[in-house]
Amino acid sequence: MIEFLSMGKHTAFxxxxxxxxxxxxxxxxYIPHFILNREVKKKKNENNKDK
Amino acid sequence: xxxxxxxxxxxxxxTLLLGTPVLVSIGIFGSALTMGISKNNILGPIITVPFYIPxxxxxxSAIESVSNGLxxxxxxxxxxxxxxxxxxxxxxxxxYTLRISINN
Amino acid sequence: xxxxxxxxxxxFYKHTKNVSKILSFITFSLFIVGIxxxxxxxxxxxxxxxxxxxxxxxxxxxxLSLQVYIVMAVTGFIALVWKIKIMEIISIQSASIGAYFxxxxxxxxxxWGKPTWGTYWVWDARLTSELILLFLYxxxxxxxxxxxxxxxxxxxxxxxxxxxxxxxxIIHYSVEWWNTLHQGPTxxxxxxxxxxxxxxxxxLYMLLVFNLYFVTVLIKRVRLxxxxxxxxxKWMESYLND
Numbered sequence: 207m208i209e210f211l212s213m214g215k216h217t218a219f220x221x222x223x224x225x226x227x228x229x230x231x232x233x234x235x236y237i238p239h240f241i242l243n244r245e246v247k248k249k250k251n252e253n254n255k256d257k
Numbered sequence: 258x259x260x261x262x263x264x265x266x267x268x269x270x271x272t273l274l275l276g277t278p279v280l281v282s283i284g285i286f287g288s289a290l291t292m293g294i295s296k297n298n299i300l301g302p303i304i305t306v307p308f309y310i311p312x313x314x315x316x317x318s319a320i321e322s323v324s325n326g327l328x329x330x331x332x333x334x335x336x337x338x339x340x341x342x343x344x345x346x347x348x349x350x351x352x353y354t355l356r357i358s359i360n361n
Numbered sequence: 362x363x364x365x366x367x368x369x370x371x372x373f374y375k376h377t378k379n380v381s382k383i384l385s386f387i388t389f390s391l392f393i394v395g396i397x398x399x400x401x402x403x404x405x406x407x408x409x410x411x412x413x414x415x416x417x418x419x420x421x422x423x424x425l426s427l428q429v430y431i432v433m434a435v436t437g438f439i440a441l442v443w444k445i446k447i448m449e450i451i452s453i454q455s456a457s458i459g460a461y462f463x464x465x466x467x468x469x470x471x472x473w474g475k476p477t478w479g480t481y482w483v484w485d486a487r488l489t490s491e492l493i494l495l496f497l498y499x500x501x502x503x504x505x506x507x508x509x510x511x512x513x514x515x516x517x518x519x520x521x522x523x524x525x526x527x528x529x530x531i532i533h534y535s536v537e538w539w540n541t542l543h544q545g546p547t548x549x550x551x552x553x554x555x556x557x558x559x560x561x562x563x564x565l566y567m568l569l570v571f572n573l574y575f576v577t578v579l580i581k582r583v584r585l586x587x588x589x590x591x592x593x594x595k596w597m598e599s600y601l602n603d
């Protein structure tokens with residue numbers, strides 16, 4: 207199994223590149239997700255407080 | 258003077274002549290963009306410097322070529338073409354930018 | 362579909378909630394498939410061995426970094442001339458996404474450069490202008506956020522984006538115009554592509570997946586932008602209450 211996953215002498219480079227890209231893309235996806243949820247929650251709390 | 262040959266000196270002078278109006282125009286554009294923000298903002302230079310880079314590269318390359326005795330025509334032509342492209346379009350661009358910035 | 366309905370912020374916000382979830386799921390699944398394809402199924406390269414596989418994230422990221430800039434500049438232009446609000450939001454939000462793509466392109470390029478060229482960085486035309494592209498993206502984002510009047514900020518940011526358009530042909534044609542360390546054009550040569558088809562397929566697939574990712578994240582970000590603008594309006598408050 208390890209044989210299959212290895213990339214020869216450039217293993218570290220390939221995996222670092224892929225892991226970095228995936229992390230950045232996932233972070234870029236979840237930032238608007240969390241900010242929107244947080245702001246909607248804040249707005250709903252404000253509305254409930256005013257009531 | 259300065260132990261630089263006359264040939265190199267004239268090339269330096271030429272690149273300065275061609276490059277300075279371009280740099281000035283880009284600088285005006287950069288500061289016009291950031292005029293509307295608070296007075297002590299540092300954004301103007303940050304926006305302007307990336308636009309300076311091509312002009313700087315070509316000028317430096319021209320002077321390096323001439324001091325090594327290599328042909329430097331290409332760099333001078335590129336600097337000239339940048340100047341000729343920027344000079345007619347900049348006034349309209351600046352007018353538009355200033356109109357947006359001042360219109361508070 | 363009537364264009365004025367899409368431009369209507371309320372319509373967009375209400376009707377993209379479920380679309381966003383479905384698109385996210387599809388994007389993530391297709392992305393995982395693409396990574397598996399690129400890493401394990403595509404064959405070894407004759408010259409470079411396995412390190413060429415970085416191409417499957419590096420090239421789509423770099424391509425998208427240019428494409429997103431064009432989207433940003435065009436929507437910025439539309440917002441400037443026709444003053445359509447949703448175009449403003451799309452323009453500003455795609456700046457952030459483009460910056461991420463440019464970052465990925467630069468870093469994966471550096472990681473690829475070390476085993477193949479022996480160096481992480483070289484000041485040639487393409488790398489330098491891609492770095493300038495990153496500065497442009499960051500500059501646009503920073504300039505927009507430092508304006509208190511967001512409509513004026515959007516106009517200034519759009520202006521900066523349009524002027525920076527000159528960088529795009531410099532990046533794209535720099536490998537043709539100058540003697541550079543970076544590889545020449547292989548995919549956009551339409552006569553006879555010089556890469557083997559089994560290596561080309563995952564590349565085109567990843568290009569599509571990255572585009573899908575851009576659309577997905579853009580929709581999420583535009584919803585966020587609409588909420589931030591319209592959170593105090595009547596329709597938003599009644600929409601939140603049910």
